[in-house]
Structure formats: C-alpha cells, structure tokens
Amino acid sequence: MTYGSFRRKLPWVHRLFAMLIMAIAQRAGPFLIGNESGARNETGSQPGDIGGSLVTRRVDAHPSYVKSRLAVPAFKLDALAKLGDLAFCEPMVIACSGVIVDGYARFELAKLQNRQTLTCIEYDWTDEQALQSLLRMQRRSSTLSDFARVLLALQLEPSFKEKARANQRIGGQNKGSSKLTEAAAVDVRSALAHEAAVCEGNITKVKQLMRNAHPEILEALRSGEIRIHRGWKLCEQSPEKQMQALMLYRSKRGIGKTIRNLIARLKPRPRPSKSDLARLTRLLSALNSGELGSINVLVVKATGKAVYLTEELVAALDAQEELTFE
Numbered sequence: 001m002t003y004g005s006f007r008r009k010l011p012w013v014h015r016l017f018a019m020l021i022m023a024i025a026q027r028a029g030p031f032l033i034g035n036e037s038g039a040r041n042e043t044g045s046q047p048g049d050i051g052g053s054l055v056t057r058r059v060d061a062h063p064s065y066v067k068s069r070l071a072v073p074a075f076k077l078d079a080l081a082k083l084g085d086l087a088f089c090e091p092m093v094i095a096c097s098g099v100i101v102d103g104y105a106r107f108e109l110a111k112l113q114n115r116q117t118l119t120c121i122e123y124d125w126t127d128e129q130a131l132q133s134l135l136r137m138q139r140r141s142s143t144l145s146d147f148a149r150v151l152l153a154l155q156l157e158p159s160f161k162e163k164a165r166a167n168q169r170i171g172g173q174n175k176g177s178s179k180l181t182e183a184a185a186v187d188v189r190s191a192l193a194h195e196a197a198v199c200e201g202n203i204t205k206v207k208q209l210m211r212n213a214h215p216e217i218l219e220a221l222r223s224g225e226i227r228i229h230r231g232w233k234l235c236e237q238s239p240e241k242q243m244q245a246l247m248l249y250r251s252k253r254g255i256g257k258t259i260r261n262l263i264a265r266l267k268p269r270p271r272p273s274k275s276d277l278a279r280l281t282r283l284l285s286a287l288n289s290g291e292l293g294s295i296n297v298l299v300v301k302a303t304g305k306a307v308y309l310t311e312e313l314v315a316a317l318d319a320q321e322e323l324t325f326e
Helices: 011-028 063-067 074-081 084-088 104-112 127-137 146-154 157-171 182-196 200-212 215-223 228-234 239-265 274-286 289-293 311-320
Strands: 033-035 053-055 092-095 100-102 120-123
Touching: 063 127, 074 084, 074 104, 084 104, 092 127, 100 104, 100 127, 127 146, 127 182, 146 182, 146 200, 146 215, 146 228, 157 182, 182 200, 200 215, 200 228, 215 228, 215 239, 228 239, 274 311
Parallel strands: 033 053, 092 120
Antiparallel strands: 092 100
C-alpha cells in the first residue's frame, strides 16, 4: 500500500492543501497523491512555502509500535468506518523515514477497505523524535492505554540513559563508568513518565508486569480493559491464579453491565389507581387455596405504602381475568 505526504507548513493551510491533493489524486489515479519535493535540512526546520510535485511513497507503523504489539481496537475501527469518506479527511502524520506518527486507525481502516492512497503530513523527524511526538499526540486520546504508552516510552530508555551518562561525564562524576548514579536513574524514570503521561511508579510497575504477568493479562492491559495497578496486583499471584482472577473480574464486569442494561430498558409503570388495587384484591380472593399457597409474601424495606407484583403473578392473574396496569 502506498501513501503520499506533504511537509507541514502552516496549521490553517495544510488541511485545505490535503483536500485539494486528495481531489487531484482521485482524478490522477489510485497511486498518485501529494508530496512536497523541497529539500530537507538537518535541523528539521520547515520551509515557509508549500509547493511541489505529485509523487508516491510507502509508510509503515513505527518500529516501537510493532515491537510493543499494539493494535487499534475493533470498536474504534467500526466507529471510524461509519464516517465513510469523512474518516479520511484528516491527513495522517508521518516522519521523513515514512513511519506513522498519528493516524493508525485510518491506516488500518484503509487497509481493510483496500484503499491505495491516503494524504499525509510529513515532518523532518528521526524515529526517536517521531516516537516522542506519537506519545505527545496520544496524551489526550483514548486510543492508547496508559500501559501502551509506557511500553512505547520504554523504547526511549536506552537513549535517555545514554544522555544521562553523558551528563555525568561532563559533570565529572563516575568517569569511565557506564553505571548511572541513583539521582540520574531517577531522572531517567521521571523523563519516561513524562513522555508516557503517567506517574513514575507506573514505569516500575510496567517493567514488573512485562516480567511476571500472564500473556492474557498483558493483552488486557494493552487494550485498556484493565489498568496498570490492577494488572500489577494480579501479577503477584501465580500465572494460573492470575487467569482465574482475570476471568472473575471479566465475569463480574459482564454481569454488572448486563444488569445496568436491563435496568435502563425497564420502563416504570404508572402508579396503579384505587380501582386497580380493588381489582387486584378481588382477583386474589378468587384464587383457590392451591394457587394462593404458591404465592410468596415478602417484606421489602422501602418507603411509602405499595404492593409489588412479580411478572409471573400478573401473568397468572391475567389468565384469570385481564389485569393490566396502563
């Protein structure tokens, strides 16, 4: 699958340019889309003008995204698909190497729909800068769970540690040593937490989870089904008990959701009139002793004066005489 790109210039320009390029691409052919041909500089600064030729290029998921085994949830793809062509009006964001920074849902949906082209905004970023930008763009999004963002942030740890060691050498501490001081290690953890937009404790918890958690627990964490702290508590147990605890959690959550849905569908009936109560008394009095004996009488702790009937009892009374609360 090929995708095109144009380099970002001004916020109010790139969306208009994207729509124009998409319109031209549809006329020109399935693989033809826009990409600026201007030269890139080493500092990644952005030239001031938009202009270039129509070309094609291929894009792929960021290596860290693939390594972390992340995926777009099915329900998000379904919601995006309902938008039709509007789902692809917003350009994807990519780095100059072709890795995707923002737009994974659109990318996956395009593949499912066999779309050959998508408009992209290209930045002069290294893969590390692209990863940091990916994390920053996801801070206010529900696409990636906290756990998923920490997994991505941990891919930056080697680079952060190397920078911390360089700072140590510049400062004259531990010359010739590759071991970070305690303060430097804390600084690295703090930087990772900042990139992932989580507390520092979650960085340590995720590392422990990756070592000790059952694969099913890890998948639940990636999808956001359970949060980091719950997963961390579960991984204190054996793998078998972890799965048992996860199944119990899912069962309780499923039952709770079913009950809430049933309650939401229930429509309270209007308050019965005195004639309804009189009719109810008459119908109950007409039942034989065997039928009366099958009816349980319970006391409910509730305010006010009321008589509550089960649907089964109402059906039995209806069979004797039509009794409906309108």
